[in-house]
Amino acid sequence: MARFVEFINTAAPQLATELVSPDAVFHVPGRAEPVHGPQGYLEIIGMMRGGFPDIQWTLEETVIEGDVIAARFTMRGTHRGAFFGVPPTGKAIAVQALNIYRLSAGKIISEVGQPDLLGLMQQIGGLPRS
Template sequence: MADNELRSWYLRYIAALNAHDLSGMDEFIHDQVMAGGEQVTRGDIVTVLGGIIDAVPDIHWEVEELLLDRDGIAVRVTNTGTPTKTWLGVEPSGASFKIVEYAIYKVSNGRFVQMTNLHDSAEMLRQLTA
């Protein structure tokens, strides 16, 4: 994909996440993906995303910075939300979180084949339990 196509494609992925529409993830995620150093299936990724959306119904990903390099994507995203169910071992209290996530992706044949993300989960837990 050309950079402008890759940018548009990635922003459609984020729009689907923000719409909480996981039904079309086969457009974005290959059947088998290297995620965080482990081989997983698209279904595994969708299950994790679905669990987040279920526990944090207002979860939102805001792209702050997006860098493209051939088949690679690096992104800085702000994640916000307010859990309404027990999540990450924390009972819902009405507390919200706002954290920065950094993600690196590799795309092949128009779908993610590698997905790696990093966020400060300690800071998120601090915000949720403050």
């Protein structure tokens, strides 16, 4: 997971190839169809960096059972690009995400992620706070 956190924080293509199976499937909130392989994961990171160019993930907790890893992250960044239709605000965000990964032969073969998009959208002014 330390190498994976390095990958998501740098978006290094060589780490994508090293850590993500070419057959991997990733389910992304807001997309009807999953993305695939190292390039698909780089697309996910690119989507987040489009709205938050300085985004960084901090691994807070993991639970491992067999070939499954549950990982809780805190995502932090500054809203400097449009994100889900919200123009840049310059506001800082800090939100949680819980992702479930499956591994095979030392590589990630799937991820289902649940970032706190409601909290994120509230922090950038895209939705009212209750």
